[in-house]
Amino acid sequence: MNLPLLYTDLAWIWPIISPPSEYRREASMFRREIVRILQPRPKQRLSLLHLGCGGGHLDWNYKKIFTLTGADLSQPMLDLAHRLNPEFEYLLGDMRSLRLGRLYDAVVIADSIDYMLDEAELAAAFATAYAHLRPGGVFLTYAEDTRERFEQNASHCFSEKQENVEVSVFQNVFDPDLTDTTIEKTFVYLIRQDGELSIHTDQHLCGLFPNSTWVECLEGAGFRVQSSENTYGDPLYIGIRPE
Numbered sequence: 001m002n003l004p005l006l007y008t009d010l011a012w013i014w015p016i017i018s019p020p021s022e023y024r025r026e027a028s029m030f031r032r033e034i035v036r037i038l039q040p041r042p043k044q045r046l047s048l049l050h051l052g053c054g055g056g057h058l059d060w061n062y063k064k065i066f067t068l069t070g071a072d073l074s075q076p077m078l079d080l081a082h083r084l085n086p087e088f089e090y091l092l093g094d095m096r097s098l099r100l101g102r103l104y105d106a107v108v109i110a111d112s113i114d115y116m117l118d119e120a121e122l123a124a125a126f127a128t129a130y131a132h133l134r135p136g137g138v139f140l141t142y143a144e145d146t147r148e149r150f151e152q153n154a155s156h157c158f159s160e161k162q163e164n165v166e167v168s169v170f171q172n173v174f175d176p177d178l179t180d181t182t183i184e185k186t187f188v189y190l191i192r193q194d195g196e197l198s199i200h201t202d203q204h205l206c207g208l209f210p211n212s213t214w215v216e217c218l219e220g221a222g223f224r225v226q227s228s229e230n231t232y233g234d235p236l237y238i239g240i241r242p243e
């Protein structure tokens with residue numbers, strides 16, 4: 001897989017455009033569901049595997065809460081995660097094929113699952129989650145978009161500043177072929193550093209599936225499935241590995 005610029009040469013802007021504090025609500029939502037289902041003893045620290053952990057911004061919200069392993073395809077993103085959360089373990093790994101030979105209480109895949117481009121890849125990521133869960137363990141993931149909710153040619157932009165760097169981001173989402181399972185997310189980054197402007201374009205190929213595919217792939221991997229909504233109103237999927 002060719003990783004986008006945002007996860008390679010421009011990984012350094014990730015903490016500027018998507019800081020760890022932005023993951024607070026999402027982190028509490030995952031934690032609330034994990035605790036509701038697993039009901040840990042007081043002071044018991046559950047183990048969590050985060051697939052597609054990126055810069056570790058979600059993880060930053062779990063210090064002193066979980067014992068955490070993060071895995072990602074991008075070494076520059078893992079370097080950011082390691083620097084931010086030196087107490088956690090970070091490993092290079094593909095969520096479609098990783099096998100650590102260890103079992104965790106919980107597995108999450110957050111805003112990286114949309115890099116699964118077809119049903120086979122989605123199923124492979126879910127199989128990885130299942131393979132790393134103890135019986136009774138819980139897997140959480142969500143769809144940033146589903147075929148039912150998709151809005152063609154939607155755009156938005158925002159700007160963020162940190163010290164001497166200002167980054168403006170324009171994002172457009174477009175589906176050139178409504179009959180397949182992929183969409184294009186195109187980004188333009190304007191980076192102003194010490195008065196100098198550089199402009200970069202980046203294209204992320206992402207998967208888009210109907211709700212039924214998510215549920216079928218989760219059940220196909222062996223999970224008992226519950227679904228609800230995440231904090232942004234997107235579908236949240238909870239898979240429990242049967243005892």
Ligand SMILES: C[S@@+](CC[C@H](N)C(=O)[O-])C[C@H]1O[C@@H](n2cnc3c(N)ncnc32)[C@H](O)[C@@H]1O
Binds near residue numbers: 051057059093112
């Ligand atoms: C939006 S970022 C995740 C950010 C992360 N939630 C955080 O807290 O910083 C998406 C990540 O998915 C990773 N990714 C994409 N495909 C992957 C795969 N097949 N296996 C593992 N990671 C993958 C990218 O390298 C990127 O770091």
